[in-house]
Amino acid sequence: MEAAARVIARRGVRGLRVEELAAEAGVSTALIYYHFKDRTGILRATMEFISDRAERYTTERQADGPPLDARGELEQTLLLEFQDTPEVRENSTAWGELRASAVFEPELREDLARATLVWVQEIAELLGQVRPMSGAAALAGSAERLTALLEGLSVRWLSGSLPLAHARELMAGAIDSELARLAG
């Protein structure tokens, strides 16, 4: 799974060659097919792995630094994605790829929608901690906008249309806007 995430981040979902994956994992292609039914099976498993891992490292990162207030935690979580480190780049790239692939591969959609929902709810909860008086629908809407924006900015960054620092600023600005909106 780790090897698959690396290869997808390097070549894209549609550039993923089972042979390259096998080499990356240090095994033969036959062994890949022993463990997974086919190419799509590999992709589905990798998507689950990636979304789990993203969640994991987000919370771990939180535990690392100094304890943050609710707003700080929200910002951390959303801005974490805009860092040019190998892990972040790898996760963002692979996530974006899986999202884009799902447009053409219906088998991926269900898992993707579920993972998206979990993520949106996590952000909605953080927003609720900053703005405790907000209604659930408003929180959900803000969370959906923020996470969709994050995906949009992220692919612009990765596709060379937007410098990383600028993406960060735009994201920070959006957080401000949404918090202002929730404050009434």
Next chain:
Amino acid sequence: MEAAARVIARRGVRGLRVEELAAEAGVSTALIYYHFKDRTGILRATMEFISDRAERYTTERQADGPPLDARGELEQTLLLEFQDTPEVRENSTAWGELRASAVFEPELREDLARATLVWVQEIAELLGQVRPMSGAAALAGSAERLTALLEGLSVRWLSGSLPLAHARELMAGAIDSELARLAG
């Protein structure tokens, strides 16, 4: 070019088979290679075609309906993308694909960044008509957020993670937020 846009919308950039494109255009594959150097050449030309066409039909749509005030025009322009008509779906899908592909195909990046910039500036100008007292940097920032959000919502819609009507509402909400922010 029209055939290419259709095939990309149907199969994705990475699912585009030169043979299928040729069939769609009613010509032989050899003729495709007579007109374009290689697969990448096809993609670049198609991207330009798609972004030109999107711009064209946005302004035409405007001319169609009743004359709108500045805000109405802004909303029209941004919400137009969330309609389940063949043309819109085709353009959105193809645009999203080209964006996603550019992450792995550096040859596409320059054209893509240019087209993105044109689009952002168009939105910034519309925003400026609604909020004439705003500074250029603030307008640009809002335009970048709105267009990036549009791309993010659009791919969520197309990948089955977000119903179309909901995407529209979220987009409309973001326009509100950005206008409020620009109003100070």
Next chain:
DNA sequence: GTCTATATCAGGATAGAC
């Protein structure tokens, strides 16, 4: 569980005629 070897085939690209 893991390998080597290979069947099989799809798809990009070109040759050469008209």
Next chain:
DNA sequence: GTCTATCCTGATATAGAC
């Protein structure tokens, strides 16, 4: 400009041994 025919690479997936 346009076609038919085809070469050839590279990639998925499997057979069968260990």
